[in-house]
Amino acid sequence: MKALVVYDSVFGNTEKIARAIGSALGSPEDVGVMQVGKAGLEQLKGLSVLVVGSPTRAFNPTKPTTAFLKSLPSHTLDGVVVAGFDTRTNIDEAPGFLKFMVKFFGYAAEPIAKRLTKAGGKEAAAPAGFVVADTEGPLKDGELERAAVWAKQILETSGVD
Ligand SMILES: Cc1cc2nc3c(=O)[nH]c(=O)nc-3n(C[C@H](O)[C@H](O)[C@H](O)COP(=O)(O)O)c2cc1C
Numbered sequence: 744m745k746a747l748v749v750y751d752s753v754f755g756n757t758e759k760i761a762r763a764i765g766s767a768l769g770s771p772e773d774v775g776v777m778q779v780g781k782a783g784l785e786q787l788k789g790l791s792v793l794v795v796g797s798p799t800r801a802f803n804p805t806k807p808t809t810a811f812l813k814s815l816p817s818h819t820l821d822g823v824v825v826a827g828f829d830t831r832t833n834i835d836e837a838p839g840f841l842k843f844m845v846k847f848f849g850y851a852a853e854p855i856a857k858r859l860t861k862a863g864g865k866e867a868a869a870p871a872g873f874v875v876a877d878t879e880g881p882l883k884d885g886e887l888e889r890a891a892v893w894a895k896q897i898l899e900t901s902g903v904d
Pocket residue numbers: 751752753754755756757758798799800801802803830831832833845850875877878879880
């Protein structure tokens with residue numbers, strides 16, 4: 744089984760989640776963890792699992808993440824198990840108007856997952872969001888562990904091993 748976790752990260756929190764997901768998916772010989780700027784079609788060859796994650800920025804993935812996803816031609820991910828995740832602000836601490844906006848416009852994980860399935864991927868886990876305490880982090884307690892559980896779920900649902 745060959746898997747790849749592609750991530751973007753401005754302050755390092757999404758990278759930490761991506762690495763936790765990579766470790767849970769398998770050993771470094773089988774599982775790559777790669778910054779989105781380095782990922783292209785070449786890196787997707789022979790993959791069984793592709794996970795993509797981004798910080799939520801203005802309710803969406805980062806520009807490099809969206810550019811990568813948009814660059815995937817139709818059928819690129821046929822037969823590949825996919826899942827999308829994001830990191831996001833702690834909504835409990837956000838002011839009221841922002842809570843409303845976030846509820847209305849959502850987070851990065853959903854559009855990521857949509858684009859992955861549009862390129863042919865088979866979604867194996869619901870889009871997941873991992874919470875940062877402040878804009879720059881740190882991650883909320885327990886989020887790395889939750890990311891590992893989510894990654895294991897991808898393997899279990901898809902039957903890939
Ligand atoms: C310009 C900017 C826009 C942001 N927009 C959102 C947002 O729309 N929703 C949200 O939940 N968090 C938002 N955040 C918080 C980021 O999601 C948070 O900084 C990110 O998860 C940290 O991940 P990183 O360390 O990998 O960059 C925003 C942060 C910045 C700096």
